[in-house]
Amino acid sequence: MPAIDERQAHGWTIRIDRTLCVGFGDCVEAAPDAFDLDAESVAIFIDPGTVDAETLRRACEICPVDALMILDTKGQQIVP
Numbered sequence: 001m002p003a004i005d006e007r008q009a010h011g012w013t014i015r016i017d018r019t020l021c022v023g024f025g026d027c028v029e030a031a032p033d034a035f036d037l038d039a040e041s042v043a044i045f046i047d048p049g050t051v052d053a054e055t056l057r058r059a060c061e062i063c064p065v066d067a068l069m070i071l072d073t074k075g076q077q078i079v080p
């Protein structure tokens with residue numbers, strides 16, 4: 001599993017920086033269809049494209065250590 005993982009959803013690029021994740025699972029609670037924790041309690045993607053944009057955005061914003069990032073279609077960082 002790469003340290004930085006990305007998926008496309010809703011025209012955004014969603015990025016997990018696994019080196020920052022502290023594994024409390026706030027993102028998983030907020031969007032269980034988008035994120036899960038692996039065996040080391042580090043966030044991984046499930047299928048963020050199946051989660052509505054607002055829920056996905058909130059799940060990324062909730063990360064206490066800014067391990068989840070959203071880039072818009074122009075590559076501008078909109079979360080955090």
Ligand code: SF4
Pocket residue numbers: 020021022023024025026027028042043062063064065066067068
């Ligand atoms: S909310 Fe952030 S720190 Fe917590 S599990 Fe998700 S990515 Fe990791």
